[in-house]
Amino acid sequence: MAKIGAEEIKTTKEEENPKEEAHPYAFHVSGPRNVVAPNWRDLINSSWKDPNHKRTVIACFIQAVYLLELDRQENKTEENALAPKWWLPFRYKLSQTLMDERDGSIYGAVLEWDRSAAMADLVLIRPSGAPKAVLALRGTLLKSPTIRRDIEDDLRFLAWESLKGSVRFKGALEALKSVATRYGSNNVCVAGHSLGAGFSLQVGKALAKEGIYVDTHLFNPPSVSLAMSFRNIGEKAGFAWNRLKSMLPSSGQTLATSEEGEKISSGGLKNWVSYFYGDKTSAELKKWVPHLYVNNSDYICCYYTNPDGRDVNNGGGNKENAIPIKGQAAAKLFVMSKGKQKFLEAHGLEQWWSDDLELQMSLQNSKLISRQLQSLYSLPAPQKTPLQQLR
Structure with a gap:
């Protein structure tokens, strides 16, 4: 530093x-x-x-x-x-x-x-x-x-x-x-x-x-959990099933029904929110973007660096005006770049005030960041009309 x-x-x-x-x-x-x-x-x-x-x-x-x-x-x-x-x-x-x-x-x-x-x-x-x-x-x-x-x-x-x-x-x-x-x-x-x-x-x-x-x-936020491992297995199984369905003849886009009885496309929550709110979702993301400091040699927090297929890298560690990816949950992710380290050193707090600290910063859509923050950007429950409240 x-x-x-x-x-x-x-x-x-x-x-x-x-x-x-x-x-x-x-x-x-x-x-x-x-x-x-x-x-x-x-x-x-x-x-x-x-x-x-x-x-x-x-x-x-x-x-x-x-x-x-x-x-x-x-x-x-x-x-x-x-x-x-x-x-x-x-x-x-x-x-x-x-x-x-x-x-x-x-x-x-x-x-x-x-x-x-x-x-x-x-x-x-x-x-x-x-x-x-x-x-x-x-x-x-x-x-x-x-x-x-x-x-x-x-x-x-x-x-x-x-x-x-x-x-x-x-x-x-x-x-x-x-x-x-x-x-x-x-x-x-x-x-x-x-x-x-x-x-x-x-x-x-x-x-x-x-x-x-x-x-x-x-x-060094924790990223390892049994729940995550089970979900990863489920994601891989879902991916395989979607690949299989893509090989079958289709009569049109698959539709799903939400709890409120409305039909939404199989694109999921992201497309649904974008359809109604457009760019407002991106504006909302800017209001709360946590700063994460991780070390790739620390197996407790390293999963945060696993990208979700899309990564916006801003190069240096001092770019504070980075813009979140449209429609995606994001965080400022600072990654320690010292090479391979022993676990106790990589997980320690002291590294974050060391004189020779070198960080790489990116506003990244990792799998875990998206999973942790996605629920922040779901639509609020629809308000009942006065007539519905009387029923």
Whole structure:
């Protein structure tokens, strides 16, 4: 990752607790090196406009959630806690922790812009592009106090490709709705890593269905599930059946009947929506386009890079004005380009703030992206007429 500015966050060893110096998760040990702290220059040109800076800071906030739970498990005091070092340099503060009511573990946190801390650094207003609030959600922690509930949700996704049955989904959705209502959806971000990315995608999607579009960043989102495997088998069987039907004489285009009793062509939902709405569907796609950060060497998220036959590649990683493919669900997909890596390295969160990070960005119609987002663009249920309501 290129240097973002001349002023960098620097932490000298003299300022650190001697015991914290050797800790591998201390901010000054494993945190980003070339990232700018908010300063008065942000009144003119905000660092948050740089997508590299934004990705780095948001990844640090997710790391803070992992450390909030580790601090809790290790009974760390406020003086020697590791987590605050991951949000304080960016002038944010902890406003809410999300705790699993079953085991008391912390799985998420809401971080808000700290106006008073920024004012102390002569940053009079919030930099352009910096969210007022960020909901960050961690992934699986292989530690005895929380591993049971984490694995439980991992298996939930593996079996059903859905996390809506989890109490963590409910808590995350309520927290996101709360800050979106308080600050406005344009000023709020939701982000997660691994299992947390799965939750972030699904709560973001739930709000999008209500017309509330929140900036969404997903690091190593899970893409492997038994449900998906069964559907893939079904897709291949359907493809073979369609090939067989194409060889038979046909008297006309096959028609299907919808639940409302209307006839639609075998082209499916996409053609139906396009027929009634035309280009409006493409406009709607622009309202919620999640950012996915994946690594091809990570078998948990690599399926997102499997294209659906059509792929719009925009070359560089900084093209923010890409247009979704007409009538198709889309996402900004950032792919790590480091070659083959070991799984733990490829799935780790730390890679997303590394200095030598190289990303390729495309607005891509992968099979999984289309499947995950397709339900957002289905037509609403038809409204009953007054006469029908009286029946």
